[in-house]
Amino acid sequence: MSDHFLPGAPPIPLILRRSPRARRISLRISQLDGRVTLTLPRGVRDAEALRFAAQKEEWIRGHLDARGADVVVRHGAHVPIGGTPHHVVPGVGRRIEIAAGRIAVPGAAQDVGPRLAGHLKQLARNRLAEASDHFAARLGVRYDRITLRDTRSRWGSCTADGGLMYSWRLILAPPEVLSYVAAHEVAHLVEMNHSPAFWARVTDAYGDYSRPRGWLRGQGGDLHRYRFAP
Template sequence: MSDTFLPGDPPIPLKLRRSARAKRISLRISQLDGRVTLTMPKRLAAREALAFAQSKEPWIRQHLEARGADVTVGLGTELPLGGRLVQVVPGRGRSVQLGRDEIAVPGPEDRVGKRLGAYLREVARDRLASACDDYAARLGHSYSRITMRDTRSRWGSCTSDGALMFSWRLIMTPPEVLDYVAAHEVAHLAEMNHSPAFWAGVERIYGPYKEPRNWLRTEGNALHRFRF
């Protein structure tokens, strides 16, 4: 895979990817990080692929604009937390303090994003552990451990030995969405599939789940725009 740019104002970074299986040129825009990937047959000249990308420039720019730019988190940033917007403000003392509409982060300004990210990971772990304890008790199955990661392809997972993994960015979602993901992964302790029995288990321990599931599908990717 190589890098190039589509000319314009501003230029658009492109990832050129050759594939022996590709029979035609295709474009993909990642909703997670805005990366534009141009896939082409292995023996096709790069100039032909770039000409194809130029012909699709209006479409590419429209989709990138709809996605929105990435946000580097710092003082003054507004970000979602628990389903509401809070503003990052300077803090005092040693600990991060969460208020109704603000979150106060102490320390040097250039460390605010990193410190806030670490704080949110801890809050997410506590919140998800509490939810998983509750749903595991309802299900009648126990899990072995919980880990937090900054995953891009999934919000959670469950292994055959009962280990649960979650994206810490779930703390940015409305509470009912975080609870749904916790229940979803806990339900896998009984059913390691997405069979009707699995979904019946989710509904039994959580309740109706379509709304939070749809929220993740339509709004979840935007949470990856925030760079800590």
């Protein structure tokens, strides 16, 4: 794997990787983080892949523009909580305060992102535990534990021994989306599959899940645009 750039304003980082299974050059743009990856068959030179990317420049830039730019979380940024944008502003004292569309984060500028991420993770844990308890009671099941991660490929999962895992970024989404994901994973405690019986259990727990499921498919990737690292 190697890193290159597509020149222009701005230059676009390109990741070149080789695969023994590839039969031709392929191009992929991640909706999660906007990474542009070129997969090359063996024997294809980097220069040929870069020429291929140059031919696709208009398409690449169009997709990146549609995705939107990443948001570095710092004072002045806007971050959604429960689907509602909040303005990140300097705070006083030691506690993070969230009220009236504002997030007051005290401390040094370089600590704003990590501090806010820690606060949001705790908030996510509380709300996901509450939702999981609610849906577990409705379906007459019990879970063993909840863990939070910053997953790229899924919003939640359920293990055979009763463990529920959620993406903490669900706290950024509208409340009904967070609730749907909790209902989805709790329903797996009854049906460890995606059969019609499983979806019937999701409906029993949540009701009509079409809107939050559609939101995740259409807008869920945007939750990964927020960068909390310093």
